[in-house]
Amino acid sequence: MVRQIAFGYGQSAIIGLAAVGALLGLWEVLADWYDVPTWLFPKPSDFLGRLGADWLMIAGHAMATSITILQGFALGVLVSVPLAYAIVSIPALERGLYPVIVFLNIMPKTVIGPILIIWFGIGPLISALIVFLMCFFPILVDAMHGFKHVDPRLFYISRSMGATNWQGFWKFRLPAAMPAIFSGMKIGIVKAVEGVIIAEFIASDAGLGFMIMQASAFMDVSLMFAGLIAAALVALVFNSAMSIFEKVLMPWSGRGH
Amino acid sequence: MDKGNSAAMSSSSPVRAMVGASIVASGITKVYGHGTNAALHALGPMGLNVKPGEFVSLIGPSGCGKSTTLLLVSGLESVTEGKIEFDGQILRKPISDVGIVFQDHLLLDFRTALKNVMLQQEIRGLDAAELRARADMLFDRLGIAGSEGRYPRQLSGGMRQRVSIARALVHDPSMLLMDEPFGALDAITRTQSRHDLEMLWMETQKTVLFITHSIEEAVGLSDRVLVMSKSPGMIVEEIKIDLPRPRPAHLGEYPEFAQYAERIYQIFAKLGVYKF
Numbered sequence: 092m093v094r095q096i097a098f099g100y101g102q103s104a105i106i107g108l109a110a111v112g113a114l115l116g117l118w119e120v121l122a123d124w125y126d127v128p129t130w131l132f133p134k135p136s137d138f139l140g141r142l143g144a145d146w147l148m149i150a151g152h153a154m155a156t157s158i159t160i161l162q163g164f165a166l167g168v169l170v171s172v173p174l175a176y177a178i179v180s181i182p183a184l185e186r187g188l189y190p191v192i193v194f195l196n197i198m199p200k201t202v203i204g205p206i207l208i209i210w211f212g213i214g215p216l217i218s219a220l221i222v223f224l225m226c227f228f229p230i231l232v233d234a235m236h237g238f239k240h241v242d243p244r245l246f247y248i249s250r251s252m253g254a255t256n257w258q259g260f261w262k263f264r265l266p267a268a269m270p271a272i273f274s275g276m277k278i279g280i281v282k283a284v285e286g287v288i289i290a291e292f293i294a295s296d297a298g299l300g301f302m303i304m305q306a307s308a309f310m311d312v313s314l315m316f317a318g319l320i321a322a323a324l325v326a327l328v329f330n331s332a333m334s335i336f337e338k339v340l341m342p343w344s345g346r347g348h
Numbered sequence: 349m350d351k352g353n354s355a356a357m358s359s360s361s362p363v364r365a366m367v368g369a370s371i372v373a374s375g376i377t378k379v380y381g382h383g384t385n386a387a388l389h390a391l392g393p394m395g396l397n398v399k400p401g402e403f404v405s406l407i408g409p410s411g412c413g414k415s416t417t418l419l420l421v422s423g424l425e426s427v428t429e430g431k432i433e434f435d436g437q438i439l440r441k442p443i444s445d446v447g448i449v450f451q452d453h454l455l456l457d458f459r460t461a462l463k464n465v466m467l468q469q470e471i472r473g474l475d476a477a478e479l480r481a482r483a484d485m486l487f488d489r490l491g492i493a494g495s496e497g498r499y500p501r502q503l504s505g506g507m508r509q510r511v512s513i514a515r516a517l518v519h520d521p522s523m524l525l526m527d528e529p530f531g532a533l534d535a536i537t538r539t540q541s542r543h544d545l546e547m548l549w550m551e552t553q554k555t556v557l558f559i560t561h562s563i564e565e566a567v568g569l570s571d572r573v574l575v576m577s578k579s580p581g582m583i584v585e586e587i588k589i590d591l592p593r594p595r596p597a598h599l600g601e602y603p604e605f606a607q608y609a610e611r612i613y614q615i616f617a618k619l620g621v622y623k624f
């Protein structure tokens with residue numbers, strides 16, 4: 092099963108890599124042809140070279156970014172899923188708390204960054220908090236939908252078995268809501284990898300966003316491009332990990348054999 | 349024995365009662381959405397009496413309240429009026445010493461066939477090895493051995509239904525409530541499943557309340573057939589089926605069977621269920 096998935100990903104990855112390679116090649120040739128200055132618009136050979144030459148530093152920042160994503164995202168899941176269950180189970184929360192959350196979510200989260208800096212100072216933890224704010228809401232909404240739309244007749248089964256509330260949650264409701272929770276987590280991880288770079292621009296002293304900001308201050312455009320590539324790779328890893336995770340954790344949700 | 353208490357049940361499971369439970373219902377009605385604009389009088393007033401170990405079928409036109417009756421008897425829905433006694437106790441909450449086969453199989457699609465069946469063991473805290481052996485036996489007897497590891501989506505409709513029958517039987521309950529369990533099966537599987545159920549029932553002392561659309565099934569399986577009228581349904585006729593067991597596959601060839609079937613047709617015709 093896992094090998095099948097890996098094969099599917101392998102295949103599309105090869106096609107994707109070929110396309111990217113062709114594009115970079117074209118870019119290199121054109122930049123050479125028209126003699127574009129490197130400090131303004133680097134050639135692929137320049138920034139791929141930087142990726143090689145400074146890989147230890149870049150990898151360190153990529154790791155910091157990944158950890159920030161993981162922290163923010165994990166916090167997002169740990170808060171939204173139980174909260175979704177509480178909101179769905181307690182009508183008063185749905186009427187009272189949920190509109191407040193919806194309103195808070197409308198506020199631009201990057202504006203909260205500077206406020207958090209004043210309160211807590213600069214550091215990766217603040218970026219993690221911003222990432223959390225970014226991915227929290229989509230997970231909450233989909234998890235609520237999942238818990239709400241569990242086939243009510245499943246309660247017939249759980250109740251006729253004499254299941255406790257605890258068992259009802261762990262054996263019936265949570266797994267039944269899992270596909271919806273996962274679709275929220277997939278949106279959440281996209282938001283997280285998008286948001287983390289911006290969060291690091293404004294509120295961190297480590298990570299790819301911070302590195303790009305610094306490079307910008309020094310007019311080091313090829314490092315900025317290298318950072319962009321590294322950020323794309325980090326995003327790719329997280330998105331693929333999510334899909335693989337889904338297939339492994341929920342083998343039932345795929346099509347039948 | 350406290351039937352609602354799973355801990356008590358598991359500790360005393362080897363010495364469980366060998367006789368099925370009884371149901372006595374009197375004057376029950378069900379109004380869905382009672383007191384609202386959308387109130388719908390679905391059933392009754394109706395009486396129902398099933399003796400311990402008896403096999404009773406409910407037959408009636410679509411929408412007359414058969415599934416509703418089953419939900420009331422299981423305690424999963426509450427009666428609007430009237431009362432139901434399960435083994436002499438007035439029903440106030442869902443009974444757990446029961447196996448239910450719902451009209452839709454209602455399997456959990458995130459569990460394999462075997463894990464769906466073993467859910468009974470997990471929730472009730474029963475002995476895993478013992479229940480696993482019973483599950484294996486039931487998969488075998490119901491002709492679904494080999495599909496233990498497959499998810500409901502990977503099974504045919506008929507196989508899903510048989511998995512849900514195994515789930516209803518694996519914990520050896522004293523009563524079985526079955527809502528058109530063979531409705532979705534092809535004719536061949538249906539006849540076989542009917543026979544399998546009859547054999548399983550004959551070996552035990554379970555009480556069975558069996559809902560069906562099929563006159564052949566009702567006569568082929570039951571000690572008594574209760575015929576229901578159109579919505580809101582009530583029982584209009586009771587027919588005792590005095591045929592030896594196990595009953596043969598092609599019932600149609602037996603004159604006694606044809607007589608019973610004819611009687612039910614006549615009742616349906618009189619009720620206006622059939623218009624020819």
Ligand SMILES: Nc1ncnc2c1ncn2[C@@H]1O[C@H](COP(=O)(O)OP(=O)(O)OP(=O)(O)O)[C@@H](O)[C@H]1O
Binds near residue numbers: 388389409417
């Ligand atoms: N949860 C519900 N809410 C409102 N009305 C319901 C509900 N369940 C059933 N009904 C209505 O109650 C009536 C009886 O339904 P029920 O499912 O008991 O019929 P049935 O005899 O089992 O029919 P069938 O043979 O088609 O399965 C129908 O008119 C149905 O629309």
Ligand SMILES: [Mg+2]
Binds near residue numbers: 415
């Ligand atoms: Mg029905």
